[in-house]
Amino acid sequence: MKQYPDSSRFKFWREPYNIVLDTTTYCNAKCPQCSRINSTEGAKLSFQGKVTKSLPLMHVPLEKIKNAFTPNVLKKINEIQFCPTWGDHMMHPHASEMVEYFLKSNNYVNVSINTNGSMRDELYWWKMCALSVKHKSRSKARRYRIIFDVDGINQEMHGLYRRNTNLQKVLNHMKIASEFKDHLRVSSQTVVFKHNQDYVKEIEELCKSYGSESHISVISERFESAQAENGNTYYFYDENNQKLTLEKVTPEWRLKFKKEGALTSRQPHADMGEKPSCGWSLTNSLQINFDGNVWPCCYFGNSAIMKSKEWENHHEFIKKYYDYNNNIYENDIENILNNDWWQELPYMLESNNLVKQCLRHCTNCVKDSQLRLNKTL
Numbered sequence: 103m104k105q106y107p108d109s110s111r112f113k114f115w116r117e118p119y120n121i122v123l124d125t126t127t128y129c130n131a132k133c134p135q136c137s138r139i140n141s142t143e144g145a146k147l148s149f150q151g152k153v154t155k156s157l158p159l160m161h162v163p164l165e166k167i168k169n170a171f172t173p174n175v176l177k178k179i180n181e182i183q184f185c186p187t188w189g190d191h192m193m194h195p196h197a198s199e200m201v202e203y204f205l206k207s208n209n210y211v212n213v214s215i216n217t218n219g220s221m222r223d224e225l226y227w228w229k230m231c232a233l234s235v236k237h238k239s240r241s242k243a244r245r246y247r248i249i250f251d252v253d254g255i256n257q258e259m260h261g262l263y264r265r266n267t268n269l270q271k272v273l274n275h276m277k278i279a280s281e282f283k284d285h286l287r288v289s290s291q292t293v294v295f296k297h298n299q300d301y302v303k304e305i306e307e308l309c310k311s312y313g314s315e316s317h318i319s320v321i322s323e324r325f326e327s328a329q330a331e332n333g334n335t336y337y338f339y340d341e342n343n344q345k346l347t348l349e350k351v352t353p354e355w356r357l358k359f360k361k362e363g364a365l366t367s368r369q370p371h372a373d374m375g376e377k378p379s380c381g382w383s384l385t386n387s388l389q390i391n392f393d394g395n396v397w398p399c400c401y402f403g404n405s406a407i408m409k410s411k412e413w414e415n416h417h418e419f420i421k422k423y424y425d426y427n428n429n430i431y432e433n434d435i436e437n438i439l440n441n442d443w444w445q446e447l448p449y450m451l452e453s454n455n456l457v458k459q460c461l462r463h464c465t466n467c468v469k470d471s472q473l474r475l476n477k478t479l
Contacts (some may be wrong), residue, residue, distance in 0.1 A: 103454050114380070114383045114447075114448060115383055115388065116386060118178055118179055118386065119177075119178060119180065119386075119388055119435070120385060120386055120388070121178050121181065121182050121183065121388055121390060122154050122387065123167075123184060124186035124188060124202065124390060124403075125161065125167070125186065125189075125191050125390065126160070126191060127158060127159055127161075127188045127392055128159060128189045128190070128193040128194070129159065129162070129188075129193055129218075129351065130190065130220060130267065131218050131265060131267050132265040133263055133264060133265060134263065136187070137407075146260065154283065157320065159197075160386055161195060162204070162394075164196040164200060166431050167200060167353045168203060169431070170394075173207045173208060175435065176204070176434065177438075181212040181214065182212070182213050183214045183215075183216070184200075184206050184213075184214065184216065184217075185214070185216040185249075186392070187192070187403075189392070190218055190221070191215055191216075191219075192215065192222060198226070198229065201215070202236075202237065205236075205237035206237045209239060209240055210224050210239075211245065212246070213246050213247070214248070215247070215249065216248060216251075217251070218250075218264060218267050219248075219250040219271070219272040219275045219276065219372070220267035220268050220275075220403075222275060224275065227275045228278050228319060231279045231281070231286055232282065233246070234246040234282050235282060235285050243393045243428075244284075244286060244287050245290065246285065246286045247287040248276075248286065248288055248289070249289040249290065249291055250272055250275070250279075250288075250290045250309070250314070251264060251290075251292070251307070252269070252273070252276075252292055252305055252309050253292055253305070254269065254298050254301065254305065255301050255305055256303050258268065259297060260272075262295075262298075262470055263340040263344075264296075267349070273308070273309075276288060276290065276309070276311075277312045277388055277436045280315075281311065281312020281313075283313070284477050285430055286316055286423070287315060287316075288313050288314055288358070289314060289315060289316045289318075290306075290309035290314040290316075290317045291318050292306070292320070293320055293321070294319050294320065294380070302319050304320075305317075307470045310391075314316065318390050373470050380399075380451060380460075380464060381464060382398055386421050389402065390403075391406065392405050393407075393429075394430050395429055396428050396438050397428075398438075398444075399463075399465050400464075401460075405459055416457075416458065417455075417458070418456075419443075419450050419457060420457060426438075426441045426442070427445050428443070
């Protein structure tokens with residue numbers, strides 16, 4: 103078996119792990135930039151037209167998750183984060199039972215949920231939030247967190263992107279969650295667009311009036327671009343599906359959003375070089391898709407679903423992934439991380455033949471025009 107390269111950047115995954123767990127492909131919202139597709143209606147929900155044609159509508163069975171994440175396995179895990187790309191965890195028929203299973207099975211496991219918050223009734227939310235008291239930590243640490251998506255100061259603004267959701271319902275559910283603030287952390291998040299960029303502070307104040315303890319604003323990473331023939335122009339589509347030609351992002355634009363509390367997407371870290379610093383490995387984070395496959399990060403995991411064979415054929419290293427059983431519902435996490443594919447991953451990152459996801463997201467080679475930040479967003 104090969105050994106890890108002698109490099110400080112490659113500490114790689116070790117216990118305790120942080121798991122981003124996909125539990126469902128169902129979602130009540132119809133956000134126009136979403137990568138998923140509503141198979142029941144045949145409607146294209148993918149904003150840029152690159153629909154995921156083979157995405158099944160499914161929930162991962164609760165028993166399947168229990169069998170994979172036994173109490174012994176949970177001893178190796180720091181956090182379970184329900185923050186999927188393909189659906190909202192709160193749409194799972196056993197969303198609450200899943201939270202309770204993790205909280206009660208290990209007194210040190212942290213659980214967090216990212217949700218649009220506009221589903222279920224208030225009684226359901228009260229009962230689910232009350233689990234933070236029922237299974238409170240012996241150390242009195244708050245190990246349960248819910249992050250709500252709020253994109254406007256009124257329904258019109260919020261619903262322009264966060265379509266098919268009700269802002270007041272979201273705020274009411276946030277308020278219920280805040281009643282358990284001694285045991286449950288409540289946060290909120292705004293995706294910044296042109297239509298709400300001047301209301302970032304007001305949105306934050308609104309969220310905090312309904313119990314949010316912390317709020318962040320982020321700029322969407324989902325604007326897809328196609329490079330023009332001259333190599334300098336990138337085309338984007340706004341939330342109304344209008345094609346725009348955008349100028350190069352300026353430092354002033356990034357500074358404006360930093361000042362207003364926003365996080366600029368894919369801004370390279372100061373110490374990034376031409377070879378990637380694998381941030382997910384350094385934080386011991388792993389992505390598990392709804393199909394159970396374990397990936398080094400969401401960029402790998404999402405590409406595996408969206409690109410299918412096109413992505414697999416891009417790089418020989420990706421093809422090798424499918425020579426091994428990397429499925430958490432069929433194989434132990436330690437067996438997965440110790441197979442040859444995961445052992446060879448550091449070598450790929452040290453080579454001159456990088457997987458494009460690593461090059462694009464985790465090096466300083468990303469060009470300004472690829473940051474998908476622009477003063478017209």
